[in-house]
Amino acid sequence: MTGQRMAFLVASVGGIGFFAMSVVVLGVWPGRELDGETRRMAPEHALPFTASELRGRDVYSREGCAYCHTQQVRWLERDVKRFGKPTLAWETRFDFPHLWGTRRIGPDLQREGVVRSDDWQLAHLFAPRTVVPDSVMPDFPWLFEGAADRPSQEAKDLLAYLKALGKARELAGAEGEAKVNMADMEGMGDFHSGPLNASAAAARRATAHPAIPEGTADKRALEIYAHNCAGCHGAKGEGDGPAAKALAPHPANLAGHEYTPDRIAQTLWNGVAGAAMPAWRDLPVADLSALIAVVRKLETPSAEPAPPQQIVDLGKQVYDANCSQCHGENGSGDGPAGKEISMLPANFTTGRPGVAESLRVLREGIEGTPMGPWNRRLSEAELSAVAYYVRSFYRQAR
Amino acid sequence: MEERREHLVESELVYAHSLAAVVMLFVAAGFGFLAATELVVPDVAGGSQFMSWGRLRYDHTQGILFGWLGNAFLASLYHMVPVMTGRRVTSLSLGRLLFGIWNFLIVIPGWILVLNGISQPLEWAEFPVVVDVFVMIAVVFAIIQFLPGFFRQGMENMYVSAWYIVGGLVFTAFSYPMGNFLPQYVPGARGAAFSGLWIHDAVGLFITPLALSIIYFVIPASTRRPIYSHFLSMLGFWLLFFLYPLNGTHHYVFSVIPMTAQKGAILASGLLGVDVLIVVTNLVLSMRGSGWFPRDLALRFVGTGTILYLIVSIQGSLQAQMDLNAAIHFSDWVVGHAHLAMLGFATFAAAGGLVHAWRHVPFARFNRGVMEMAYWFLLAGVALMFTDLTAAGIVEAGIWGSAAPWLESVRAAKPYWALRMAAGIPLLMGFLIMLAAMLTGDRPAVRSEDLQA
Numbered sequence: 001m002t003g004q005r006m007a008f009l010v011a012s013v014g015g016i017g018f019f020a021m022s023v024v025v026l027g028v029w030p031g032r033e034l035d036g037e038t039r040r041m042a043p044e045h046a047l048p049f050t051a052s053e054l055r056g057r058d059v060y061s062r063e064g065c066a067y068c069h070t071q072q073v074r075w076l077e078r079d080v081k082r083f084g085k086p087t088l089a090w091e092t093r094f095d096f097p098h099l100w101g102t103r104r105i106g107p108d109l110q111r112e113g114v115v116r117s118d119d120w121q122l123a124h125l126f127a128p129r130t131v132v133p134d135s136v137m138p139d140f141p142w143l144f145e146g147a148a149d150r151p152s153q154e155a156k157d158l159l160a161y162l163k164a165l166g167k168a169r170e171l172a173g174a175e176g177e178a179k180v181n182m183a184d185m186e187g188m189g190d191f192h193s194g195p196l197n198a199s200a201a202a203a204r205r206a207t208a209h210p211a212i213p214e215g216t217a218d219k220r221a222l223e224i225y226a227h228n229c230a231g232c233h234g235a236k237g238e239g240d241g242p243a244a245k246a247l248a249p250h251p252a253n254l255a256g257h258e259y260t261p262d263r264i265a266q267t268l269w270n271g272v273a274g275a276a277m278p279a280w281r282d283l284p285v286a287d288l289s290a291l292i293a294v295v296r297k298l299e300t301p302s303a304e305p306a307p308p309q310q311i312v313d314l315g316k317q318v319y320d321a322n323c324s325q326c327h328g329e330n331g332s333g334d335g336p337a338g339k340e341i342s343m344l345p346a347n348f349t350t351g352r353p354g355v356a357e358s359l360r361v362l363r364e365g366i367e368g369t370p371m372g373p374w375n376r377r378l379s380e381a382e383l384s385a386v387a388y389y390v391r392s393f394y395r396q397a398r
Numbered sequence: 399m400e401e402r403r404e405h406l407v408e409s410e411l412v413y414a415h416s417l418a419a420v421v422m423l424f425v426a427a428g429f430g431f432l433a434a435t436e437l438v439v440p441d442v443a444g445g446s447q448f449m450s451w452g453r454l455r456y457d458h459t460q461g462i463l464f465g466w467l468g469n470a471f472l473a474s475l476y477h478m479v480p481v482m483t484g485r486r487v488t489s490l491s492l493g494r495l496l497f498g499i500w501n502f503l504i505v506i507p508g509w510i511l512v513l514n515g516i517s518q519p520l521e522w523a524e525f526p527v528v529v530d531v532f533v534m535i536a537v538v539f540a541i542i543q544f545l546p547g548f549f550r551q552g553m554e555n556m557y558v559s560a561w562y563i564v565g566g567l568v569f570t571a572f573s574y575p576m577g578n579f580l581p582q583y584v585p586g587a588r589g590a591a592f593s594g595l596w597i598h599d600a601v602g603l604f605i606t607p608l609a610l611s612i613i614y615f616v617i618p619a620s621t622r623r624p625i626y627s628h629f630l631s632m633l634g635f636w637l638l639f640f641l642y643p644l645n646g647t648h649h650y651v652f653s654v655i656p657m658t659a660q661k662g663a664i665l666a667s668g669l670l671g672v673d674v675l676i677v678v679t680n681l682v683l684s685m686r687g688s689g690w691f692p693r694d695l696a697l698r699f700v701g702t703g704t705i706l707y708l709i710v711s712i713q714g715s716l717q718a719q720m721d722l723n724a725a726i727h728f729s730d731w732v733v734g735h736a737h738l739a740m741l742g743f744a745t746f747a748a749a750g751g752l753v754h755a756w757r758h759v760p761f762a763r764f765n766r767g768v769m770e771m772a773y774w775f776l777l778a779g780v781a782l783m784f785t786d787l788t789a790a791g792i793v794e795a796g797i798w799g800s801a802a803p804w805l806e807s808v809r810a811a812k813p814y815w816a817l818r819m820a821a822g823i824p825l826l827m828g829f830l831i832m833l834a835a836m837l838t839g840d841r842p843a844v845r846s847e848d849l850q851a
């Protein structure tokens with residue numbers, strides 16, 4: 001009997017010992033290390049979630065977002081190139097419970113906060129395929145009151161949470177990055193990430209882009225447009241795609257404008273800061289070339305007769321008095337007042353609106369930007385004159 | 399096994415848990431099928447929050463874990479434990495209470511709460527914390543129900559199945575709170591370290607030991623020959639309980655969790671493959687002479703489960719290695735792996751135990767021909783599902799490693815997702831056929847062939 005008792009004791013202690021060892025070696029000890037890393041690398045001031053962000057996090061949890069989107073950029077070049085800086089321990093310290101995830105059907109969201117505009121996020125949550133035609137993401141209409149631009153509190157909270165993803169790291173800035181001691185990150189690669197794909201906000205004011213030749217608007221090019229652009233800009237480029245209504249400013253009316261190939265390349269590469277237009281620099285250059293051709297083909301420029309001189313003079317007078325502060329003296333969108341607003345004012349030297357489009361904008365303004373309606377301040381003759389006048393800047397040297 | 403101890407079995411509980419298991423298997427797989435369909439036709443749910451992908455996904459795996467495997471294991475335990483110990487289980491009333499808790503306080507409310515948005519976003523722990531409390535109670539009840547007989551009988555007489563049952567139940571009681579409660583209090587990366595442990599412990603300390611206890615039980619019961627080597631059995635058992643818990647961190651390779659822990663877990667994952675090779679060699683040698691497709695369906699199910707166990711474990715050892723993990727982690731490859739483990743190894747082992755126990759229930763009908771049909775449907779379904787998802791994973795990994803936009807991987811996966819959805823059809827049919835096999839045919843008094851097979 002003693003032998004049996006001994007065996008029982010040894011087996012129990014052994015078995016429990018194995019389990020205890022696993023918890024210590026893979027749970028408790030790594031936890032202590034991660035605590036140490038957090039203390040050494042975290043910024044001075046904690047940035048915990050706000051009440052709204054926490055509620056949004058609950059929505060994110062309950063809808064299973066973490067089962068298609070990770071929040072964990074691995075220390076691998078292939079992750080860093082796509083999703084930005086690898087996740088540090090301190091970035092996750094307010095996550096009860098963690099939302100790392102182990103499956104990616106959609107992209108990682110660790111740095112999502114700075115990537116997309118608010119209206120894009122809401123339109124995408126309400127009906128993902130309106131903005132991303134090939135997406136398989138579920139729609140979440142129960143977070144809205146019937147339309148993408150009428151979010152319920154839950155959708156607002158979820159948006160707040162999405163915008164918080166990666167915010168602390170962003171705010172930590174260069175000073176924060178300097179605290180990342182690679183000696184602490186044993187065996188991890190030291191990767192640096194460039195600008196994030198799709199990130200327009202991070203590319204604010206950026207105009208640099210590689211030379212992208214104009215391709216041909218063949219069948220394949222039209223398919224690329226249909227799969228990537230038509231959701232917002234509409235099948236014919238009239239800015240009336242299924243997502244258009246939910247976005248402020250509305251997507252550009254490509255059919256109502258002439259654009260220089262370089263302007264299109266710049267916009268595709270950098271996106272439009274302050275609007276829902278993402279950067280498309282992750283598309284192959286051949287696809288971007290094809291899209292330039294498609295956008296140029298969508299234009300339906302009406303051959304406008306040159307206006308009489310007196311109209312031109314009136315247009316210039318109105319423009320100089322009312323528009324040049326933002327749009328610049330020579331229409332290149334670089335007026336002194338334009339520097340401080342979220343979205344760059346229209347640059348008429350690289351994009352020429354048709355008269356009808358111009359008049360529409362002058363009468364209605366552009367929702368979501370400081371461009372207001374001018375029909376109460378200007379007479380019909382003045383509106384018409386300035387609509388013609390802005391067309392004259394196109395392809396003019398700045 | 400000892401002769402004729404079947405009269406000690408509480409057949410009522412075998413019957414109830416078996417039926418609940420197969421019905422819940424169908425429902426849980428139905429959640430999976432709906433989720434798979436939504437990847438192919440995303441708008442099929444019509445914007446209903448109760449049918450949205452995330453919630454279905456939670457209910458799918460929790461349903462398989464608790465509804466199907468939990469009930470099937472309990473059904474098998476009610477047969478195996480009295481036969482091994484020569485004693486009745488602790489209490490019939492406790493059994494009825496456990497059945498009620500398991501099904502009416504865990505699985506069904508868990509499903510309903512998840513669909514209504516009350517859950518926790520932790521893998522293999524998606525039922526809300528309130529349900530987890532009842533799981534803990536149920537596990538303790540199961541320990542009280544099944545283990546005293548083994549302890550009374552004495553350790554030197556314990557067969558390897560008994561070791562696995564004791565280990566499985568006791569360590570589930572330890573590891574369950576670690577995965578289900580701890581991450582609510584330990585944040586971020588630190589919590590993830592524990593979460594990773596539980597993800598692997600759910601498989602390694604709950605499902606695998608109980609599935610192996612069934613395989614080790616059914617083989618000698620069916621072949622009427624002792625297991626090939628008791629030494630290899632026990633070596634496999636101790637290595638398994640040593641190595642399995644050390645695997646957890648391999649779910650977070652290249653994460654911020656200390657590299658030493660990651661590498662240790664990867665090493666343990668490699669060694670685990672060696673251990674499984676030992677276990678499977680012993681099991682296959684014990685089945686020698688029975689053929690690849692034995693006439694005894696319980697033996698056929700556990701035999702197939704054994705082979706799938708080998709494949710999934712070797713695959714697991716390989717995919718934990720850093721180079722392969724860097725590429726295929728986060729892809730459908732892992733989903734294929736999970737299906738091979740749960741739908742292949744665990745489901746075939748559980749079905750073997752269930753068939754074996756069911757055939758001894760004096761008042762239960764059993765239709766061998768129909769059950770054989772279910773076997774083929776299940777085998778075809780899991781083979782198609784696994785092959786398809788593995789291929790999808792390789793395609794996704796290739797695109798992720800290139801400069802192509804993310805959406806390319808979604809577009810490329812769509813045909814594979816369609817085929818995966820199609821693979822669900824033979825599976826759902828197979829589960830229904832399984833149920834039909836248990837509701838038609840003769841009762842044991844009339845049957846002779848399958849009991850003495």
